[in-house]
Amino acid sequence: MAGIQFQSIRKIFGKTIAANDVSLEIKNGEFMVLLGPSGCGKTTLLRCLAGLERVDGGRVFIGDRDVTDLAPRDRKIAMVFQSYAVFPHLTVFDNIAFGLQMQNRPRDEIKRRVEESARMLELSDYLKRYPAQLSGGQRQRVAVARAIVMQAAVLLMDEPLSNLDALLRLQMRAELKRLHSDIKATTIYVTHDQVEALSLGDRIAVMQNGRIVQCDAPMNIYDYPANKFVGGFIGTPPMNFLPGVVRVNDGKPVAVVGESQIAPSAALASALSAKNGQPILLGIRPENLALAPSQQANTIRARVRVVEPLGSHKLLTMQVGSEISKVSVAPDQRVAPDEDVWLHFDPEKIRWMDAASGEAISSIV
Amino acid sequence: MRVRSESILPYGLLAPTLIFIVLLIVVPIFQAFLLAFQTAEGEFTLIQFQKMLADTSFADAMKFTFLLLMFIVPAQVVLALIMALLIHTRFKGHTLFLYIYALPLAISDLASGIVWLSIFTERGFLNSILFQLGFLERPFLFLSYQNLPAMFGTIVVAESWRATAIVMVILLAGLQVIPRDYFEAADVFGANTLKRTLFVVLPLLRPSLQNALIIRTIFAFQTFAVVLALAGRVIPVLAGESYNWYALNRNANIAAAYATLVLIFTVIATVIYFRLLRTTAAEAGFD
């Protein structure tokens, strides 16, 4: 078992900087998710760790070994590929056994370990089949089995669920989580699906344009996005951002949004006081907005545009001034389209952001 | 109606090729068949084959055609595989190598025969270089009928140079079709270059290898211009005898008999390759 360290990893493809001095430390046994939109550099970072790409700068450590210049086969890693890369000319057994055979392990050990992995992934009945005779989900399991059978210190997964249909994906997600809790290998998991990231990761590193913009536990990332990008990328529907202007009245800052005023939490008051007159963004998740019967503190006038009953909740599309906001309310909330309502902001849940940079304003200046 | 037009479409798309093949290939093959079984007066006969069998060069032509096959085909496939794998690593300047490797494709076989003749002949480039470097006291006769192995060797070298490129192109195309993930998976799971080649690349390359072997074997059966240039009548081959009978002796019937024989051998070889390298449905194809 081993931790992983990326030190200032730089990787350039032509004019594109895929990894721009990325540093990241992953603890032994941790499940780290690299999350970001396509082209953000998350897969590149993973491939640099696997040795499938040579870095243009920086060092990669697995445990205390500097593996930067090692071939993939010498890095003691296992990997699940997005396309699975299950060898079509080998049976399921031989596919799972491939890595062990390359290590020239004794035959009975190979057999024992392959069967064990196959059992873990419910493949025992398919060992003699060829991949073409399996379903997509089964092939994906073979790819996972082939990786975990190695009992490698580091397990890499490159969007392993992206080729599965929604239901299978849900199922495999839970299985992967269970597997990780069983084998406890340090795992790096690349995905663009924020739900997978939230559900699987011990921590999530959100990437954008070759940089890690935030790396934290899933709920911290959800509740306290570091900037507008993270807030917008994570959560369905994403965080709402309402523009306003800071005004300090008698030393107390408020955000003026339209005709209303929203007050910050006490912790932020001093940081915002310095921004008198500056534009600001109020980031707030749909579930942290509520309908108020009348105008009160921290409410804004809004008009209901669309009502979508989604079973567990109702999703409302509201017009606030010229902005559109999503609001999640209880399923029994009585509300109709074109109704004018008051929206209440929970001050503790507002993420205040600088309108120009999109960066969150923290309580520590 | 809609279903009908859809089912006609693929045939419509194939039609130009089929018409081309029928007019320019099937019909001439049929005519060549006819020629082989006809007397000069157009009556059915087996006399052309009897004459072919009685031909002084026939036994030698058979012997040398198959000897050539046995040397050239394996040598070329191995060479081409190495070249294709090298190019496939995409090392710096690999496109330059690709062009150099593929260059012989652009040269007609007769021209390459003449080029190699000027290399191997007594006062040719090779002897001149060896002489200048002091390896030889006097020119070595590569092309002496008294030294058949040397003469045969020059043919193998010249033919390998000429036709390895086409095998390489086929194999390289095959390699490029294989998703890189397979190679990367092999790397990650601990295969070194040799093991990766043996256990992953070659099995996945099997369809291309099959094509390459078939095409190369057909070419080997057809080889004659290079042989003619380097060995004259001393090393006869079946295709060369067909050419000689047609072009020099002006006997199209015996030429056609030889051609028919070459055709039969080619078909047999193709069937054997299909059998030997057959991929089962389960193994076939990538995702």
Next chain:
Amino acid sequence: MNKRIFIVASLAMLLVIIAACAPAPTPAPTAAPPTIAPKVEPTKAPVVEPTKAPAPTPAPTTAPTAVPPTAAPQALLFSSTQFSPVEEQEKMRSVILKDFKAAKVDFVVDPSEAPFMDRIIAEQKTGKITVGVIGALHGTFPNLIQANALEDLTALAAKLKDRAIVKEFMTLGKMGTDKQYYIPWMQATYIMVYNKKAVQYLPAGANVDALTYAQLAEWGKNITAATKEKKIGMPAGPTGLMHRLTQGYLYPSYTGGLVTTYKSDDAVKMWTDFKAIWEYTNPQSTTYNSMQDPLLSEEVWVAIDHTARVVNAFKNKPNDFLAAPAPAGPKGRYYMSVLAGLGIMKGTPNKAGAEALIDYLTQPAQQAATTREVNFYPVLETGLPTDVPAHVKLELDGVVKQSKAADAKVALLPIGLGGKAGDFNKIQQDTLTRIVLKGEDIKKVLDEEGAKLNALMTELKAPCWSPDPDSAGKPCQVK
């Protein structure tokens, strides 16, 4: 659906594969060829050739330029197997054909016989005739006759009577029939060419201009002893003319015949002697198609070949080489005269122009120009021209010495073989391969190949030609 597409596609693939193995395009079978055996049908007068010259045709004595000058010259395609070098083609166009005004001549050369014949056969079959005059070696004409591609030139021959064309050549042009198939155009022969460096190794008392085959062997032996290299060369490559040396030089010189004496004791002696020469012959000879290249590279010092195939040696290194007659055998110094003839394509659109061109090319001025410019020799009794370039002169010396030698005798090209000339040549090639290259027993090979020769001659019903004794119309047979 997919399966069906797959099947059709695989069928197409298979066809391509099968097609790929079909060798050189083979033409459709020739329709029953006309017999070219000398069937004399005296009762049937030629219909198309009235005994009197047609009115518009100028009198035979008039120059061809006498065709009405006002008429725009019609196009005339002159297809030739001769003059493959581009420079020679240019000489032909810009010098020799320059003064011919009766038609606009398009001179095209197809040096290899297969495409040349294929074009003519194709034109005859489709009836779309573009070729007018055909210029080819005597040996090509049987194939042209077999393709039924030639006009009867008997009338033209009569017109050219006072041209003093060598009589034997005119007879050859009849191809053993009573019709004139071609008018002799130009001739060449085979001579010996040697490098001056070789002269010092000549056997004692030998005269290089009157060598015997035994002396040639000795000469080669001396050279090999001195240089450790085998420096005699023979054109025994795939398209070399070695079989002509066998037919017109070795066999007649040793046996006084070719077919009748094919397996005689004299023939055995000939092959024994030739094997002795071959001992000192460069073993690469089996790759030599024309001897000028190995002579120039000095791979060989002494070679016998067609004049057109050694002339570059004199051209490129005039100070190094000399020409001499071919060696002599017990029965004399036989040499073969190679004849090129001019025929007219059957059904040509411009027959008058074609006849005018043949008339033009056989005039003394053009005959001399042919020697001067492209190194072929006249077919006229008047003999060889004198005002020729230096390299032609060097070669011409050997030609003259050969024809003027005291023991010189002429062997003719095979006659009456029709389309089977190739089969005939192959017997000589195979005989040489088996005896000389493979070292098979001479007697046995001659018996077996002689039997093939007999079968061929019987099939062709071809009578003997010189120097074999006249067989009185019966097929020539090996004795």
